[in-house]
Amino acid sequence: MQRIHLKQIFAALFATLLICAPGPGRANDAPSPLPVVAAENFYGDVVQQLGGTHVTVTSILRNPDQDPHLFEASPKTARALSQARLVVYNGAAYDPWMKKLLAASKAPRRVSIVAAALLGKKPGDNPHLWYSPETMPAVAKAITAYLRQADPAHASDYDQRLGAFLDSLKPLDAKIAAMRARYRGTPITATEPVFGYMAGALGLTMRNMRFQMAAMNGTEASAADIAAFEQDLRQRRVKALIYNSQASDDLTRRMLSLAEQSGVPAVHVTETQPAGLSYQQWMLQQLNELDAALHGAAR
Incomplete structure (x- = not known):
């Protein structure tokens, strides 16, 4: 059911990459705050809880009144992905448009965290992974590992936030x-x-x-x-x-x-x-x- 207007997306990506390409000597600089894109807003919420003011999060699917299976990617989505240092999405064929968008926007420094890969799930399995109690602890640990590596100056803050997040799951x-x-x-x-x-x-x-x-x-x-x-x-x-x-x-x-x-x-x-x-x-x-x-x- 998902439909992607690839010509529009490619054009937007090309324009955005020309504008946002890093200058000489800045390839390994960690921007502050780190730009993050989450395919689904519950993953975006977890990133925000873990990253605090050190991240800016854009969530693509965030309307609870809309059927997510009918989502159509837009040039705005492509631009956000082209600037992201971290991308978090579900996988297991729930959001197959993400792979297409990421393939259209080559960014060597960008890292993707896929919930399905962390849990050993594949297309054909039930993709609604966020309803499993195992999912968010695994995703949160992977996000924190990335944040510590990308922004070591705030590693202790990320560790504290991870601990608080895991504690908040106890109820x-x-x-x-x-x-x-x-x-x-x-x-x-x-x-x-x-x-x-x-x-x-x-x-x-x-x-x-x-x-x-x-x-x-x-x-x-x-x-x-x-x-x-x-x-x-x-x-x-x-x-x-x-x-x-x-x-x-x-x-x-x-x-x-x-x-x-x-x-x-x-x-x-x-x-x-x-x-x-x-x-x-x-x-x-x-x-x-x-x-x-x-x-x-x-x-």
Whole structure:
């Protein structure tokens, strides 16, 4: 679904590189603050937490009301990438336009951190890696390692910020552990696999995976898979419906309506971090909403 206007992007990159090319003797200078581009705003938020005033962060995908699968790259995106010293993106074919843009903008000093590569994930795996509790600690450590190397004068500050960031994840880990103890094995369903890694961490039993994969890939779910999903909702075989409010169509909206009619609580999740919330707050808010839904369903 992603579309890239390469002629416009190449033209913008060429103009930007002419303007921003470093002068003699400055090839190894570390600019202050360091320019960073994150493909997704939750990675951008983590970079900002770790880098503080020593970084300037541009996040490409940042609108929680827009389907990220329909993103179109622009010359502005290309210019930001051409100036970046660090690029952080998801990988696993979630943001394939990043590889095309980076290939169009050769920058020897630029470093890329790819979450999927850190976690050993590849195209075909569930790409919604930020819902896995393992992801952000790994990404944060990789970002800090880069910042320490690129800007050694502030290494102690980066170390302190990394420690604070990892500590800030402890309430999230505690919430996951408590919910796992309470709801392990509870059957739930979802319109897409966006919440899949978190559901696994919670020990929940996820149903209707073929339907979810069809929705994610933009293909048509089979009649049998649709019928099975509807039966789960009508007969209340599941205790909650996870609904991706950022990527919906007539069929998924139909499932949401059926869940409401059947008394199955729906928990809305997004693929993009909402404005005004940190990554930690966003994850904890969604877990609290799911906890409330499952607690009510168990009464």
